[in-house]
Amino acid sequence: MTARGRLRDRIRTPLVQLNVVGIVLVAVALVPAHLDPRSVVVTALGVVALACWATWVLTGSGRPRTVALLVCGPVAAVGAGLGSPSLIAPVIASLIVLISDGTRSATMIVGSVAADTALTAVSAAAHGFSFAGLLSLLAGVAFGTLGGYSRRQRNAAEAQRQALFASTLAAEREAERAALLEARSAAARDVHDVLAHSLGGLVIQLDAIEALLERGHVEEATVRASEARRLAGEGLSEARSAVAALRDPSAAAPVTVPDHALETLLTAHRSLGGTVHAEGDRTLGGLDAGHREAVAGALREALVNARRHAPGQPVLVRCSREGHAMVLRVENPIGTPPRATPGGGHGLTGMRERFAALGDGSTVHAGADGDRFVVEARAVSP
Incomplete structure (x- = not known):
């Protein structure tokens, strides 16, 4: 201009x-x-x-x-x-x-x-x-001084208001961004569970089918094929649910984890050729939906890691109650480095994120203890 x-x-x-x-x-x-x-x-x-x-x-x-x-x-x-x-x-x-x-x-x-x-x-x-005239002139100077000071204060207040508004807006945007990142992390955990549990199990079943067919055990291979078909169907259903949650989180159906969810996971592990020795009360009674999902997720990830890192090795699962908390401990021998399977690499991180999101003192620890790998989860009852 x-x-x-x-x-x-x-x-x-x-x-x-x-x-x-x-x-x-x-x-x-x-x-x-x-x-x-x-x-x-x-x-x-x-x-x-x-x-x-x-x-x-x-x-x-x-x-x-x-x-x-x-x-x-x-x-x-x-x-x-x-x-x-x-x-x-x-x-x-x-x-x-x-x-x-x-x-x-x-x-x-x-x-x-x-x-x-x-x-x-x-x-x-x-x-x-005259004295009155002098006072009138000085009153004018005083009026200008007070008027300027009042206007300065008003401008400062307006600047503070705008700064506060900008800060509030920035905080709201940061909160929205954090919520979006949390939603994306939750979706990533769900997708990982689909890949690691269903598709990882499917790979194991297909390997077993191939070995059985090479030995001429057609009937056993047929049973394994039925199990593989079931796993594929579950994986497809879970994948569709995860995608639906990504598209519209508000329309996603709430996750329901039944009381016998841990027993179901143990049965699925055995059906994949794994060996499990379980002790204690494995029902999830007394835990709300968030704590149930976290505990079930911890057991699922521990069993997936056992299948990948120590295939064929026995897994020990202990469940106990300590006051208002349920404690889950999963142990298995440390095996050889795993072969590549779908969904590997993020399960332990997602498991820790689930427990951290509960925000009530619930904890989970995973790592080597001597020659064994141990996952120990402690879910505090609400």
Whole structure:
């Protein structure tokens, strides 16, 4: 935009138009009734003050505006004290604008107020103003000072309000982002469970079928094929549920984990050729949906890891109650590094995330203990 265009836009604003009207009115009041040395001086001072007033009104920012503000007040103060009270208007206007600007230093503001007050008082005393007249001029200086300070406070409050609004908006966006990331993490855990449990089990079944067919055990291979078909169907159903939850989390059906979920997982592990020795009460009674899902997920991941890392090795599962908590401990010998199977690499992380999301002191630990790998989960009853 050109300088002329910017000037035209400023003139169209109501505040600038009000200042222009004030400049015109003061200019009319400056016209002397008769010429004498004093009136010429006062008129000259008035012209300088009005020129400065017009400069900082029509100039958006920069050094010329600052100089005009600093010159306008003192020059007008002298003119007002020498016999032209209308020049107190530029003093008031310059003080309001100068003080209300939050970028101005305290030294500049105090200096301007002191200069305007002193020059008004000295020039009024030299001209012979009455005490009442002097007080009226000083009241004008005080009015400009208080008006500028009030406006400065209002601007500061508005800046704080905008900063608070921006901070609140940023916090809301961060909360939305965190919720989105949590939803994505939850979906990733669900997808991992589908891959690791269903498809991982399917790979094991297909390997077993291949071995049985090579040995001519067709009937056993047929049984394994039926089990593989069941696993594939479960995996497809779970995958569809996970995708539906990703598309519309609000429409996703709530996860229901029955009391016998742990026993079902143990049975599935045995059907895949695994050996399990289970001890204790394996029902999930007394736990809510979130804790049931976390405990079942911990056992599922422990059994998947046992099948991958130590295939054919016995797994020990102990369940116990400690006060208001259910404790699940799964142990298996540490085997050779696993072969590549679908869904590997994120199960333990997802398991820990589930327990951390409960936020009630429930914990899960997984790692080597001597020559055994141990997963121990502790779910606090609500």
